[in-house]
Amino acid sequence: MSITFSKAELERYSRHLIIPEFNIEGQRKLKEAKVLVIGSGGLGSPVLLYLAAAGVGHLGIVDFDVVDDSNLQRQVLFTVEDVGRPKAEVAKERLQKLNPYIEFTVHDTALTSENALDIIKDYDVIADGTDNFATRYLVNDACVILDKVNVYASIFRFEGQVSVFNYPDQDGVRGPHYRDLFPSPPPPGMVPSCSEGGVMGVLPGMIGTMQANEVIKVITGIGKPLSGRLFLFDTLAFETRTMKIRKNPNTAPVTALIDYEFFCGSGHEDQPEAVAEITAQELKEWMDNERQFQLIDVREPYEYEIANIGGELIPQGQIEAQLDQIRQDKPVVLYCRSGNRSADVLRSLKTKGFDNLYNLKGGVLSWAEHIDPEMAKY
Numbered sequence: 544m545s546i547t548f549s550k551a552e553l554e555r556y557s558r559h560l561i562i563p564e565f566n567i568e569g570q571r572k573l574k575e576a577k578v579l580v581i582g583s584g585g586l587g588s589p590v591l592l593y594l595a596a597a598g599v600g601h602l603g604i605v606d607f608d609v610v611d612d613s614n615l616q617r618q619v620l621f622t623v624e625d626v627g628r629p630k631a632e633v634a635k636e637r638l639q640k641l642n643p644y645i646e647f648t649v650h651d652t653a654l655t656s657e658n659a660l661d662i663i664k665d666y667d668v669i670a671d672g673t674d675n676f677a678t679r680y681l682v683n684d685a686c687v688i689l690d691k692v693n694v695y696a697s698i699f700r701f702e703g704q705v706s707v708f709n710y711p712d713q714d715g716v717r718g719p720h721y722r723d724l725f726p727s728p729p730p731p732g733m734v735p736s737c738s739e740g741g742v743m744g745v746l747p748g749m750i751g752t753m754q755a756n757e758v759i760k761v762i763t764g765i766g767k768p769l770s771g772r773l774f775l776f777d778t779l780a781f782e783t784r785t786m787k788i789r790k791n792p793n794t795a796p797v798t799a800l801i802d803y804e805f806f807c808g809s810g811h812e813d814q815p816e817a818v819a820e821i822t823a824q825e826l827k828e829w830m831d832n833e834r835q836f837q838l839i840d841v842r843e844p845y846e847y848e849i850a851n852i853g854g855e856l857i858p859q860g861q862i863e864a865q866l867d868q869i870r871q872d873k874p875v876v877l878y879c880r881s882g883n884r885s886a887d888v889l890r891s892l893k894t895k896g897f898d899n900l901y902n903l904k905g906g907v908l909s910w911a912e913h914i915d916p917e918m919a920k921y
């Protein structure tokens with residue numbers, strides 16, 4: 544079906560149409576495009592407003608939440624009258640008034656491992672405006688599985704970052720994705736959310752408009768998308784940096800969605816539950832006495848290569864897929880660099896019914912200090 548524009552649309556988009564590099568072709572590509580914006584909060588608001596205004600033909604909006612008073616400081620899609628109403632629904636009403644020439648699909652639901660592939664498959668480009676690691680890994684993995692471009696942004700207090708993941712080059716080879724940049728999530732509680740750490744209201748406006756700009760570049764093919772690069776903006780210092788991101792040969796192929804709450808160790812209590820620990824000296828004794836136990840390193844393969852104390856390598860992100868590798872007939876000792884990641888894995892395994900688990904206190908660092916000084920450089 545060939546895309547045409549009414550007189551009113553031509554008038555509306557006239558300032559785009561007179562840009563030589565953009566012109567009617569760029570506008571046509573926008574009108575043809577289906578973009579899914581996940582999260583209609585701080586980032587999602589400017590992304591949606593600008594994409595709707597620019598004339599993206601079909602916008603999908605995913606959000607499970609309702610508008611809260613504390614959202615109004617930055618979530619510029621919403622007004623006082625909207626408090627208590629579903630964000631995705633309100634967003635559509637607001638955007639439809641801004642641009643009646645485009646279509647919307649409202650997904651008033653949380654994106655989960657159960658529905659993500661089904662929702663995402665119908666769109667050309669995805670913009671992730673969510674605020675938690677579990678959803679970011681979920682969006683990433685679903686985009687990798689479905690060969691979709693994922694335009695990513697995140698914000699914290701005065702700082703933001705933007706990148707374009709899984710972008711195909713002219714030969715169709717996909718660029719790096721979120722897992723190449725962040726192989727494993729930070730320990731739960733280490734990176735506070737906006738509600739815990741706060742965020743300047745203007746920040747999502749600045750970062751979200753850059754995200755929208757990348758979406759437009761990806762759709763129209765104009766310019767050089769932020770693929771293979773991570774843009775960082777410290778608004779207090781007014782300093783920007785652009786880091787190169789490469790494909791990580793150790794990133795495991797993404798073939799299926801997993802339990803992302805488990806993977807990220809979220810759903811945790813404020814005070815993490817204590818875990819059974821073993822010191823480096825005790826572990827050494829177990830080894831010297833040839834005691835029967837399973838030793839598992841939950842770090843990334845590249846960390847294992849730098850220094851390890853033996854055992855099997857099952858990176859934190861792959862534990863869930865390899866539960867059958869974990870022995871139930873003898874004690875299991877889990878280790879990582881400092882003991883935090885392995886403690887999270889241990890807690891998660893307990894919720895899956897595993898028992899007789901020990902965490903190496905202080906991890907490889909403690910082993911290096913007490914048992915093997917050769918490793919001290921690690």
Ligand SMILES: Nc1ncnc2c1ncn2[C@@H]1O[C@H](COP(=O)(O)OP(=O)(O)OP(=O)(O)O)[C@@H](O)[C@H]1O
Nearest residue numbers: 582583584585606607608653654673674678737738
């Ligand atoms: N899995 C998910 N599915 C759908 N929407 C999500 C998901 N995870 C997060 N979101 C949405 O992403 C948006 C992120 O917006 P923002 O970062 O401004 O945080 P918030 O949750 O609205 O505010 P606060 O953290 O201050 O309570 C929220 O509207 C949230 O509901």
